[in-house]
Amino acid sequence: MINFIQFTLTRAGLSIVxxxxxxxxxxxxxxxxxxxxxxxxxxxxxxxxxxxTYEDIEKEKIRLGLDKPFLYRYGxxxxxxxxxxxxxxxxxxxMNINELLSGRFVLSxxxxxxxxxxxxxxxxxxxxxxxxxxxxxxxxxxxFISYLGIALPNFLVALCIMLFMTxxxxxxxxxxxxxxxxxxxxxxxxxxxxxxxxxxxxxxLGWNATAxxxxxxxxxxxxxxxxxxxxxxRARGISGMKLLWRYPAKHSLGPVINxxxxxxxxxxxxxxxxxxxxxxxxxxxxxxxxLARSNDQQLAGAIIFLLTATIxxxxxxxxxxxxxxDPRIRKGVxxxx
Amino acid sequence: xxxxxxxxxxxxxxxxxxxxxxxxxxxxxxLDQGKVLGIVGESGSGKSVTAKSIMQLNPGNTIYNxxxxxxxxxxxxxxxxSKNDLKKIRGGKVSMIFQEPMAxxxxxxxxxxxxxxxxxxxxxxxxxxxxxxxxxxxxxxGIADAEKRFNQYAFELSGGMRQRAMIAMALSTMPKLLxxxxxxxxxDVTIQAQVINLMKDIIKEYNxxxxxxxxxxxxxxxxxxxxxxxxxxxxxxxxxxxxxLKNPKHxxxxxxxxxxxxxxxxxxxxxxxxxxxxxxxDRPTGCVFRTRCPEPTxxxxxxxxxxxxxxxxxxxxxxxxxVNCG
Numbered sequence: 141m142i143n144f145i146q147f148t149l150t151r152a153g154l155s156i157v158x159x160x161x162x163x164x165x166x167x168x169x170x171x172x173x174x175x176x177x178x179x180x181x182x183x184x185x186x187x188x189x190x191x192x193t194y195e196d197i198e199k200e201k202i203r204l205g206l207d208k209p210f211l212y213r214y215g216x217x218x219x220x221x222x223x224x225x226x227x228x229x230x231x232x233x234x235m236n237i238n239e240l241l242s243g244r245f246v247l248s249x250x251x252x253x254x255x256x257x258x259x260x261x262x263x264x265x266x267x268x269x270x271x272x273x274x275x276x277x278x279x280x281x282x283x284f285i286s287y288l289g290i291a292l293p294n295f296l297v298a299l300c301i302m303l304f305m306t307x308x309x310x311x312x313x314x315x316x317x318x319x320x321x322x323x324x325x326x327x328x329x330x331x332x333x334x335x336x337x338x339x340x341x342x343x344x345l346g347w348n349a350t351a352x353x354x355x356x357x358x359x360x361x362x363x364x365x366x367x368x369x370x371x372x373x374r375a376r377g378i379s380g381m382k383l384l385w386r387y388p389a390k391h392s393l394g395p396v397i398n399x400x401x402x403x404x405x406x407x408x409x410x411x412x413x414x415x416x417x418x419x420x421x422x423x424x425x426x427x428x429x430x431l432a433r434s435n436d437q438q439l440a441g442a443i444i445f446l447l448t449a450t451i452x453x454x455x456x457x458x459x460x461x462x463x464x465x466d467p468r469i470r471k472g473v474x475x476x477x
Numbered sequence: 478x479x480x481x482x483x484x485x486x487x488x489x490x491x492x493x494x495x496x497x498x499x500x501x502x503x504x505x506x507x508l509d510q511g512k513v514l515g516i517v518g519e520s521g522s523g524k525s526v527t528a529k530s531i532m533q534l535n536p537g538n539t540i541y542n543x544x545x546x547x548x549x550x551x552x553x554x555x556x557x558x559s560k561n562d563l564k565k566i567r568g569g570k571v572s573m574i575f576q577e578p579m580a581x582x583x584x585x586x587x588x589x590x591x592x593x594x595x596x597x598x599x600x601x602x603x604x605x606x607x608x609x610x611x612x613x614x615x616x617x618x619g620i621a622d623a624e625k626r627f628n629q630y631a632f633e634l635s636g637g638m639r640q641r642a643m644i645a646m647a648l649s650t651m652p653k654l655l656x657x658x659x660x661x662x663x664x665d666v667t668i669q670a671q672v673i674n675l676m677k678d679i680i681k682e683y684n685x686x687x688x689x690x691x692x693x694x695x696x697x698x699x700x701x702x703x704x705x706x707x708x709x710x711x712x713x714x715x716x717x718x719x720x721x722l723k724n725p726k727h728x729x730x731x732x733x734x735x736x737x738x739x740x741x742x743x744x745x746x747x748x749x750x751x752x753x754x755x756x757x758x759d760r761p762t763g764c765v766f767r768t769r770c771p772e773p774t775x776x777x778x779x780x781x782x783x784x785x786x787x788x789x790x791x792x793x794x795x796x797x798x799x800v801n802c803g
Binding site: 274367368369371372373374375376377378379380386387390391465466467468471 | 532534537560563564567568569572573575577580581582583584585586587591594595598599630632633646
């Protein structure tokens with residue numbers, strides 16, 4: 141037990157180090173973009189007709205703390221996030237990033253996690269069936285559907301469904317809320333409205349993710365099913381579902397759990413493009429906006445930080461989960477007690 | 478007295494993408510209670526397939542001939558299809574030990590739980606009782622600290638101990654017939670000797686029938702009462718172990734014996750059997766051994782010979798085609 145706590149703490153420590161490293165890279169990239177926040181804002185003001193002098197820029201820099209050294213500002217950025225939960229201000233929009241992001245990141249994360257959970261809920265049983273079915277045609281059909289999911293780009297699927305919905309229902313299905321709920325506070329009706337629209341991005345993202353997970357589960361099952369211990373179990377008289385779940389299925393779960401963090405990352409990476417097409421007001425779209433359009437480094441940095449933190453956290457959880465589930469890892473970790 | 482196990486006219490074919498492969502060609506064997514039948518042969522000779530046929534463990538593309546019979550307790554187990562019937566030959570009356578002790582335990586299930594699971598399936602016992610039987614069995618096969626091992630996983634045991642545990646598990650349901658598929662091949666030589674001695678003791682103690690599959694004639698000499706030599710899916714020679722080893726009639730058996738190193742003259746070059754086992758897709762017509770026979774005749778090739786075995790001395794049967802070869 142002590143070893144397990146030690147393992148968990150070490151993993152947690154490593155996760156934090158990873159997160160700090162990623163933060164450093166993100167922050168450095170933000171710095172590498174030509175022009176400081178002060179210059180960018182004043183340049184923007186200049187286009188509005190105000191006269192900007194060199195002194196104005198310097199004053200603005202001091203106001204924003206940009207005259208301080210790089211490492212000091214990195215430390216402050218990180219410590220503000222960690223200690224105060226404050227991501228600072230967006231220098232283009234002149235708004236607090238927390239306010240800007242409020243709700244949106246949670247929405248994005250919800251969409252991604254729901255897509256992820258659905259994809260695994262479907263992929264695990266279907267992958268097992270696909271790998272072990274006696275009917276070759278069932279396996280072929282399942283493989284065909286999942287290859288479609290891998291081969292079709294998300295945006296194309298989204299566009300096709302949009303087109304279909306527009307032609308047959310007169311609703312483009314864009315956005316996460318209907319117009320009447322867009323700016324209302326959360327209520328049960330709004331939740332229902334959200335669900336009635338959110339299925340589309342969840343479906344688009346989930347199909348692709350399911351297809352990948354299905355291939356993983358199927359390959360692992362085929363692999364395990366051929367192993368001698370499965371035949372040995374059959375030779376002891378174990379049969380049917382008991383054999384399937386307790387032997388090959390149980391033993392192929394480890395690598396499946398391992399792939400969850402990776403899959404969440406992939407789903408989140410696919411989200412911005414889907415969000416762009418479906419005009420979703422969530423953080424993925426905001427990230428594209430910040431990175432590609434307005435060059436809003438603070439905002440982009442904040443979103444990437446949140447995303448990385450989520451993925452690092454999920455990886456931490458799957459690591460611990462694996463150690464609990466797989467005796468080979470657990471015993472290694474706990475020193476054979 | 479009826480035999481414990483009787484295999485009659487067994488043909489096994491595999492349906493593959495490349496065509497139908499003949500894995501077993503007209504094999505008939507018998508085994509009595511308390512006896513050990515050794516099956517020898519190179520890889521691909523059909524030793525394991527024969528043993529797996531008894532438990533119906535061959536893969537889904539396997540085709541058995543309709544008139545084949547594998548009789549245990551007056552029942553043709555080859556015709557078993559129901560779950561309850563299959564249970565009888567899988568872990569009930571028949572148990573099997575495999576070549577790789579590491580790979581034949583599920584890696585993430587405790588050894589004890591795998592043993593209990595099997596006992597609860599075959600015997601009317603309580604969980605506690607099953608645990609006690611398992612621990613006693615582990616003790617019996619010479620595993621020190623049986624209670625501790627019971628709660629461990631296969632990867633925590635040494636190779637020899639794993640095979641002992643495997644033997645304990647196979648024996649815990651008190652089968653009448655034990656199939657040992659190269660049980661010592663994956664072990665190093667000192668452990669091999671221990672495991673063989675253990676098996677000999679246990680066979681005597683439980684008075685069961687054993688089919689001992691190996692390619693090692695030295696092991697056969699130690700454990701078997703009777704030997705069947707297999708080549709390309711056929712039994713080419715069978716009989717009492719002393720008779721076969723001292724007075725082999727078939728050129729293949731002689732080849733196998735000649736291929737063993739001579740303990741008195743270790744410098745002498747080893748004499749392998751010339752040629753390779755033919756691909757099962759390219760099975761020789763006529764006598765299957767003719768491609769490697771030192772003196773094949775025209776008749777062997779054309780198949781102008783009677784197939785089947787002939788008794789040359791009491792209990793010693795040899796392939797008719799090859800009985801006068803070499």
